[in-house]
Amino acid sequence: xASDMPAxxxxxxxxxxxxxxxxxxxxxDSAANQADSASDKAAADTDSVRPAGGGTLATEAxxxxxxxVYRGTVTMEVDDFGAAYRSLQNAIYQSGGYILAFSDNRxxxxxxxxxxxxxxxxxxxxxLDRLEKIENALFERQLKGTDVTEEYVDLEARLxxxxxxxxRLIGFMDKAARADDLLRFSEQLGAVQEEIERIKGRIxxxxxxxxxxxxxxxxxxxxxxxxxxLAAQKPLFGRMGAALETSTETLLLVMQALLVFVAGALPVxxxxxxxxxxxxxxxxxRRRLQPFATGSFGTAAIxxxxxxxxxxxxxxxxxxxxxxxxxxxxxx
Numbered sequence: 640x641a642s643d644m645p646a647x648x649x650x651x652x653x654x655x656x657x658x659x660x661x662x663x664x665x666x667x668d669s670a671a672n673q674a675d676s677a678s679d680k681a682a683a684d685t686d687s688v689r690p691a692g693g694g695t696l697a698t699e700a701x702x703x704x705x706x707x708v709y710r711g712t713v714t715m716e717v718d719d720f721g722a723a724y725r726s727l728q729n730a731i732y733q734s735g736g737y738i739l740a741f742s743d744n745r746x747x748x749x750x751x752x753x754x755x756x757x758x759x760x761x762x763x764x765x766x767l768d769r770l771e772k773i774e775n776a777l778f779e780r781q782l783k784g785t786d787v788t789e790e791y792v793d794l795e796a797r798l799x800x801x802x803x804x805x806x807r808l809i810g811f812m813d814k815a816a817r818a819d820d821l822l823r824f825s826e827q828l829g830a831v832q833e834e835i836e837r838i839k840g841r842i843x844x845x846x847x848x849x850x851x852x853x854x855x856x857x858x859x860x861x862x863x864x865x866x867x868x869l870a871a872q873k874p875l876f877g878r879m880g881a882a883l884e885t886s887t888e889t890l891l892l893v894m895q896a897l898l899v900f901v902a903g904a905l906p907v908x909x910x911x912x913x914x915x916x917x918x919x920x921x922x923x924x925r926r927r928l929q930p931f932a933t934g935s936f937g938t939a940a941i942x943x944x945x946x947x948x949x950x951x952x953x954x955x956x957x958x959x960x961x962x963x964x965x966x967x968x969x970x971x
Contacts, residue, residue, distance in 0.1 A: 706845060708785045709763050709852040713770060716777035720750050720860035723773055727754070727858065730769035734762040736851070744859070751859025763852040770856070787845050794845075798838045805831050 717723040731738065736758030744751045758766045771778055808828040815821040 705786065706788045706791045706849050707760075708787055708845075708848045709760060710783045710785075711763070711767060711852070711854040712781045713767070713854060713856045714777070714779040715770070715773065715775045715856065715858050717773070717775050717858065717860050719774075720858070723775070723858055723860075724752075726773045727770070727856075730766060730773070731756060731758070733769065734758045734766040736762070736766065739853075747862065749859050749861050751857065754854075754856045754858065756854040756856060757851040758854065760850055760852050763854075766854070787849070791842070791845055794838050794842050798835065798842070801831055801835045801838065805835065 715723070736756055738754055739757050740755035742753045744753070756766075767780060767782075771780075805828065808824050808831060812821060812824045812828065815824055
């Protein structure tokens, strides 16, 4: 009996430890469930207070601040693009806005630009009125509002609930006695804090878009054929410089093509030069040797004929018929 008592006490101690470890985990899960239920309740409350849609911009009504993101698309045709642009800058400055993006477009048919403008939400309609007052030949606008009140309220409720879970997990970590419990609470705390940061980032994004409305503006000036030709024509010195630049580029291209041709034909030219030089040397050598050979044989034959005829006359003999006396000797 005595041996059984320690075993039972040890088992009871283990069970108490397990219960003490599982209790904080259960409380953390309960807090997470409460967070989800609070989020759903906030969304339901948002649906219950949503007013019917109307043709005007949403404002604070019945003490409830609605969150609406406004966007506008405006197209303006003007007769003087420069003057219209200066008026646009003044309108943006007076509305407290700024240009977020800009793209320029210049062609023979028109001169224009596209602007992405951010203005405070309370100055959205006044800014559109200022745009309409700019001298124009065509003015088109489209307005759109996106109600993000439900999402905003839901995010706030989720944020508060997750912050409660974060505080409880931090308290459990302070009371944890075992390393594995501390590690488990730390992992859960990291996941909760990551979700809190995501919710805060989304809330900041909505706040910024609600506070500043966005307007896409296309401003352009059509060009007549005469204006297009005048805009395309360059000054005299500009045309002279362009002509000089064109001729210089052409000359450079010709020289480059010639150098490429010479570089490609250089091996063939070297071969032809070696073969031609060899043939020329042989030809000149043969021409130099040919007169010496012909002159030696002819001189010997003539000298031999004259000597034999002279010897025959000195001996009183008649020279042979084929050895006729040289011209002039018969007269003697």
